[in-house]
Structure formats: structure tokens, C-alpha cells
Amino acid sequence: MDGIDVLVSEVGPRDGLQSIAPTLPLAAKKAWIDAAVAAGIREIEVGSFVPAHILPQLADTADVVAHARTHPALHVAVLVPNAKGAEAALAAGAHKITLPLSASETHSLKNLRRTHAQVFDEVARIVDLIRALPADRRPTFEGAVSTAFGCTLEGEVPESTVVALAEKLMALGCDEVGLSDTTGYANPAQVKRLVRAVHAAIGADHMTGLHLHNTRGLGLANVLAGLDVGITTFDASLGGLGGCPFAPGASGNIVTEDLVFMLEAMGLRTGIDLNRLIACRAILSAALPGESLYGFTPDAGLPLGFRAAA
Amino acid sequence: MDGIDVLVSEVGPRDGLQSIAPTLPLAAKKAWIDAAVAAGIREIEVGSFVPAHILPQLADTADVVAHARTHPALHVAVLVPNAKGAEAALAAGAHKITLPLSASETHSLKNLRRTHAQVFDEVARIVDLIRALPADRRPTFEGAVSTAFGCTLEGEVPESTVVALAEKLMALGCDEVGLSDTTGYANPAQVKRLVRAVHAAIGADHMTGLHLHNTRGLGLANVLAGLDVGITTFDASLGGLGGCPFAPGASGNIVTEDLVFMLEAMGLRTGIDLNRLIACRAILSAALPGESLYGFTPDAGLPLGFRAAA
Structure with missing residues (x-):
């Protein structure tokens, strides 16, 4: 696999920050994005357009998007729970909009308070909103099966449920589908099976990304399995922010x-300078003194003579 | 890979206990071995025959071997640093003797105070000792390239150094060669390359085991890579005993x-009942109150509806 390009999508400003109680000040969010871009990060999920009373930590997402867009090469992604959120995301000028759809309808009802059919309606509405825009202003629209x-x-x-949902999302007009191991249940054999099944159903070009958690320690093994079946985009969170591997219920991003x-x-x-990436942690440590940061590599240090991929 | 049998070799009683300051009392060592066997563990590295002033934690290894041998189906393994240790191991009746040889000669001199040539002499002496025994009392002799x-x-x-050492160990009369990621430097691509190279040199049947660390979080990804190239035995330590992933210099067994x-x-x-395995941790918690135990799965719990391999 030598020399293959892999896109590491930094989701800490969304998934990490929504999982902790304190709100990272806007200035620190901007500093984080600037430092991540300087380290070579090419895509950041910078926030989520949800009502401020639900996630006050992300209430400034429009401002964060505006700042992120000042980096010309950065792909600026956001999460939206519904068409209303998508309207705000389009107004802010996000390059990528992700709408989560829980494969488990029980989980969908509990988390998003919507049945699958109701989520499909939101997807259709978002597709209409996007198609009403001039072609050069249309963001990528991803349906993420959580x-x-x-x-x-x-x-x-x-697996048939996940495949059917992926097909439905594409039929409704999504540009691509992502798979999320929200619960940290995935194992490498399952990752390969499910990715292959979804690829067979909607085409490998329409499912290139995985959002994996490290809840049971298998996060990087699952990445390796994904690489083996052609996945080229992986979500991850700086310092594993917001996910304590040693606390039950932790989100546990890789x-x-x-x-x-x-x-x-x-x-x-990856195009990322590992030393500069690790240096980004200081921004979080300073602005969120009560939060733990994780990561084996930052703690152990790079191997003697380590060389990045050429 | 469905249905393949994998041997999980528990090395905590050796590698874990040698890395912590307190000595686990003999009774607790016996209780741990009994509980591990009851959980389905089939091989345990129960200690090391090193001088007591160097590793007082393992000074009772002969007694531990004697107890472990009361479990008829258990494969009882020990580490030895030299021919003198091997004599003790043979007297105790270990089923498997592992002698470490550091691929880095600098490391070998610092750790074992021996050049490669001096270690080869010890290997040859151990082979002579083993061959002097009746055929049915000869243990397996592994040369472990650390x-x-x-x-x-x-x-x-x-890689050529590792391959040459593996060939030399086999030529001297070892039954098998193991590879150890002592420093936690390994990555999955390297695991595949090096295992394939060693297999090509000495035959896949003579290199079936990997000793991997999780120092930089890649332990299980490296296991997955090993599985892909035919490795069927993996060392691991209950609770990651003795290796703190968040402390520099940690041994960090998977x-x-x-x-x-x-x-x-x-x-x-694996033949192992995961719930019973997790229950073994209580023995260590009770007998080593100051030591941290690690593990994502014990902390997060098994997935809802989890089923072991059939």
C-alpha cells in the first residue's frame, strides 16, 4: 500500500467538543483549526448546526465555518441533524454536509427522535436545498449510517439493513455514504464484510469514509481492515478529545x-507533519484544563529515526 | 479467517510481573494460573530463570512451573537468559524454553551483556542440554529475536539482520523462532514484510508467534497484520500488567x-471464555493494590448480544 494517499478527517471540533461539558472559546477553536491546517490537516468537521440549547458547545458553528473557510485548501465539513440545520450550513458556506441516520431505528428514535422514514424526508429536503444552489456553490452531501x-x-x-439504508440514501440524492461505528462494536472482519457489501450495492466511489471509535481498543485494527478494502478517509479526533477510553459510555474517537x-x-x-500535529494538543490543554487528552504516540514519543511516508 | 484457531499465550506472569516493583506472592501466582486455565488459556509463560538479585519478582519460578504442570493440558513456558537458566528450566520441567536474542547488538550488550556471538554460544549449549534428555522430556526451544x-x-x-539471526538460530538447533516488538516500534506493513521474509528464510512452520507491544497504540493492528500472513500465536498480558501505555519506557504488552x-x-x-478471563483481573487487583490494570474491553464491557466464535 506504499505511497497511497489517505485523508485524515479531523472531527474533534465537532465530535470531541460536543462530548465535553465546557465550551471551547471561539478564539481557541480558530487557533486549533489554524494549527491543524499548518500541520497538514486537509479536512475538518468544524461543528454541528444543532439548536444551541441542545449543544451550547457548538453554538458558534457559523462563525467557526467562516473562519475555517479563510484557509483556501481546507475542506470544511459540518454535521446537521435535519433540513433546518442544512439551511444554516449552506448559508455559512460549508463544503461538506453530513447527516447521520442511525441504522438502528430504536437508536434513531431515541437520539434524533425520528423514524427512518422521517429522516428520509429530511434527506430529500436537503437534496432540494442543495440543488437549488448554483452548481459551483453546492456542498458534498454525505449520509452517514451510524x-x-x-x-x-x-x-x-x-448487514442487509445497513446496505438497504446506503442504497436509499444514494437514491434520495446523497453524494456519498459513510459508515460510523458509533458504539465501538466493530471488529476488523466485520469492517471488511460490511464495506464490501456496501461497495457492491452503491459503488466503491460512493463509500470512501469510515468513522471509527476506539471504545474496545480495536480502532486502529479496524482502520487497517478498512484500508484493505479500499477505504481512504478516516475520521479521528485530536487527543481523543471527549472520549475517555476508560469511562463507560465514552464516545472514544480514534x-x-x-x-x-x-x-x-x-x-x-497523509500530508500531515506528526510533530506539528502533536504540538496542536497544547491549544486544547491550555483552553480546556480539566479535560484529559489521550494518545499512545504523543505519550511514548516517535520511534528513534522515524521517517514520515515519502 | 472464520473458525481458525489462534493460540493466545499469556505472558503476564513473566513479562508483566518483571516490570513492576512488588512481588506477586506465590499463592496469587498459582491462583492466577488456575483461573487463567479455567478461562481457557492454553499456554502461559510462567516466569524466568534469572538470578534472584536481578529479578526478585520471579525468584520462585521453579515453584510456579511445578504448580503450572499440575494442569495437564497447559503448555508451560519460561524465559531463560542463558544456558544456566536453561538448566534450571529443564530441571523444573518446563514445556517450552525461550531465549531472547536482541537484533540490535547495542541493545544485546546493554541488556544481556553479550554480543551476538556470545548468545549463539549459549544457544548451542542449551541445544546440547536438551538433546541430552530422553526424547519425551525435551521441551520446545524457541529463539526469540527481540x-x-x-x-x-x-x-x-x-530486516536482513533479523532474517540472518532467525536462520542462525535455526541452524544452531532451535525448534522455532519468535519475533518481538520489544520497543513498540512495529507497524502493520512492517509486520507483514518481516514475517514474510523470515517465513521465506526458515519456513512458516518455524515462525508462528509474535510478541507485540502496544506502546504506540498499534498492538492489535499489528496482530491483524500478523494474522494476514499466517501467524497463529500471540503473546499478551492480562490487564496489560506492568505496562502503562501512558508512561514513557513502559513495556506495554498488548x-x-x-x-x-x-x-x-x-x-x-481462542478457546477462551472472555467473561471468565476478565474475572481473573480480580486476583491481580487484590494482590497488587498499587498497580494499574489496563484494557479497553474490560472497561467498556462486551457488546450487547456478543457471541464468541463458534
Whole structure:
């Protein structure tokens, strides 16, 4: 796999910050984005357009998007729960809009308070909103199938359910589909099976990204499995922010620093300078003194003589 | 890979206990071995025959071997640094004797105070000792190439060095060769390359085991890479005993519980009951109150509806 380009999508400003109680000040969010871009990060999920009373930590997402857009090469992504959020995302000028759809309908009802049919209606509305824009202002629209590898409420999620949802999302007009291991249930064999099944159904070009958690320690093994079946985009969170691997219920995003170390050590190009990436942690440490940062590689240090992928 | 049998070799009683300051009392060592066997563990590295002034924590290894041998189906392994240790191991009746040889000669001199040539002499002496025994009392003799994936003193270790050492160990009369990522430098691409190279040189049947650390978080990803190239034995330590992933210089063995979870979730048979394995931790918690135990799976719990491999 030498020399393959892999896109590491930093989701800490959304998934990390929504999982902690304190709000990172806007200035620190901007500083984080600037430092991440300087380290070579090419895509950042900078926030979520949800009502401020639900996630006050992300209430300034429009301002964060505006700042992120000042970096010309950065792909600025946001999460939206519905068409109303998508309207705000389009107004702000996000380059990518992701709408989560839980494969487990029980989880969907509990988390988004919507049935699958109701989420499909939102997807259709968002597609209409996007298509009403001039072609050069249309963002990429991703339907993200969450709890795709299992659900804490329903247990096993049939692969046929995930495949059918991916097909439906594409039929409704999404540009691409992502799979999320929301619960940290995924294992490498399952990752390969499910990715292959979804690729067979909607085409490999329409499912290139995985959002994996490290809840049971298998995050990077699952990345490796994804690489083996053609996945080229992986979400990760700087310092594993917001996800304590040693606390039940933790979100547990895979740690960006460990992911980049593995990829670069394997000879896969991320375009990211690992030392500069690790230096970004200081921004979070300073602005969020009560939060723990994780990561084996930052703590152990880089191997003697370590060379990034050429 | 469904249904393949994988041997999880528990090395905590040796590698874990040698890395912590307190000595686990003999009674607790026996209780740990009994509980591990009851959980389905089939091989345990129960100690090391080193001088008591160097590793007082393992001074009772002969007694531990004697107890472990009361479990008829258990494969009882020990580490020895030299022929003198091997004599003690043979007298105790160990089923498997492992002698470490550091691929980095700098590391070998610093750690074992021996050049490669001096270690080869010890290997030859051990082979003579074993061959002097009746055929039915001869243990398996493994030469373990440590720092095989890189060295904290020398940095990169050439693959050709590791291959040449593996060939030499086999030529001297070892039954098998193991590779150890002593420093936690390994990455999955390197694991595949090096295993394939060693297999090509000495035959896949003579190199079936990997000793991997999780120092930089890649332990289970490296296991997955090993599985892909035919490795069927993996060392691991219950609770990651003795290796703090968040402390520099940590030994950082991969955690047995997380390894077994990954393998069983993938449909690979370990023969180990994960709940009973996790219950073994209580023995260590009670007898070593000051030591931290690690493991994502024990902390997060098993997925809802989790089924072991059939």
C-alpha cells in the first residue's frame, strides 16, 4: 500500500467538543483549526448546526465555518441533524454536509427522535436545498449510517439493513455514504464484510469514509481492515478529545495522532507533519484544563529515526 | 479467517510481573494460573530463570512451573537468559524454553551483556542440554529475536539482520523462532514484510508467534497484520500488567482481554471464555493494590448480544 494517499478527517471540533461539558472559546477553536491546517490537516468537521440549547458547545458553528473557510485548501465539513440545520450550513458556506441516520431505528428514535422514514424526508429536503444552489456553490452531501456495526439498544444490526439504508440514501440524492461505528462494536472482519457489501450495492466511489471509535481498543485494527478494502478517509479526533477510553459510555474517537503515526509508519501519505500535529494538543490543554487528552504516540514519543511516508 | 484457531499465550506472569516493583506472592501466582486455565488459556509463560538479585519478582519460578504442570493440558513456558537458566528450566520441567536474542547488538550488550556471538554460544549449549534428555522430556526451544522491529538505541533494525539471526538460530538447533516488538516500534506493513521474509528464510512452520507491544497504540493492528500472513500465536498480558501505555519506557504488552475480544469477535477461535478471563483481573487487583490494570474491553464491557466464535 506504499505511497497511497489517505485523508485524515479531523472531527474533534465537532465530535470531541460536543462530548465535553465546557465550551471551547471561539478564539481557541480558530487557533486549533489554524494549527491543524499548518500541520497538514486537509479536512475538518468544524461543528454541528444543532439548536444551541441542545449543544451550547457548538453554538458558534457559523462563525467557526467562516473562519475555517479563510484557509483556501481546507475542506470544511459540518454535521446537521435535519433540513433546518442544512439551511444554516449552506448559508455559512460549508463544503461538506453530513447527516447521520442511525441504522438502528430504536437508536434513531431515541437520539434524533425520528423514524427512518422521517429522516428520509429530511434527506430529500436537503437534496432540494442543495440543488437549488448554483452548481459551483453546492456542498458534498454525505449520509452517514451510524450504529452501522451494532447498537447498544438493539445489539446486532443486520448487514442487509445497513446496505438497504446506503442504497436509499444514494437514491434520495446523497453524494456519498459513510459508515460510523458509533458504539465501538466493530471488529476488523466485520469492517471488511460490511464495506464490501456496501461497495457492491452503491459503488466503491460512493463509500470512501469510515468513522471509527476506539471504545474496545480495536480502532486502529479496524482502520487497517478498512484500508484493505479500499477505504481512504478516516475520521479521528485530536487527543481523543471527549472520549475517555476508560469511562463507560465514552464516545472514544480514534486518536488523530495515533492514526497518523500508523499510516505514515506504513508508508501511506497523509500530508500531515506528526510533530506539528502533536504540538496542536497544547491549544486544547491550555483552553480546556480539566479535560484529559489521550494518545499512545504523543505519550511514548516517535520511534528513534522515524521517517514520515515519502 | 472464520473458525481458525489462534493460540493466545499469556505472558503476564513473566513479562508483566518483571516490570513492576512488588512481588506477586506465590499463592496469587498459582491462583492466577488456575483461573487463567479455567478461562481457557492454553499456554502461559510462567516466569524466568534469572538470578534472584536481578529479578526478585520471579525468584520462585521453579515453584510456579511445578504448580503450572499440575494442569495437564497447559503448555508451560519460561524465559531463560542463558544456558544456566536453561538448566534450571529443564530441571523444573518446563514445556517450552525461550531465549531472547536482541537484533540490535547495542541493545544485546546493554541488556544481556553479550554480543551476538556470545548468545549463539549459549544457544548451542542449551541445544546440547536438551538433546541430552530422553526424547519425551525435551521441551520446545524457541529463539526469540527481540528489538526485531526497531531499537531505542540503534533506531531502524535492517530486516536482513533479523532474517540472518532467525536462520542462525535455526541452524544452531532451535525448534522455532519468535519475533518481538520489544520497543513498540512495529507497524502493520512492517509486520507483514518481516514475517514474510523470515517465513521465506526458515519456513512458516518455524515462525508462528509474535510478541507485540502496544506502546504506540498499534498492538492489535499489528496482530491483524500478523494474522494476514499466517501467524497463529500471540503473546499478551492480562490487564496489560506492568505496562502503562501512558508512561514513557513502559513495556506495554498488548492486553489479553482486548486481544481475545478482537479474535473472538472476528470469528477466530481462542478457546477462551472472555467473561471468565476478565474475572481473573480480580486476583491481580487484590494482590497488587498499587498497580494499574489496563484494557479497553474490560472497561467498556462486551457488546450487547456478543457471541464468541463458534
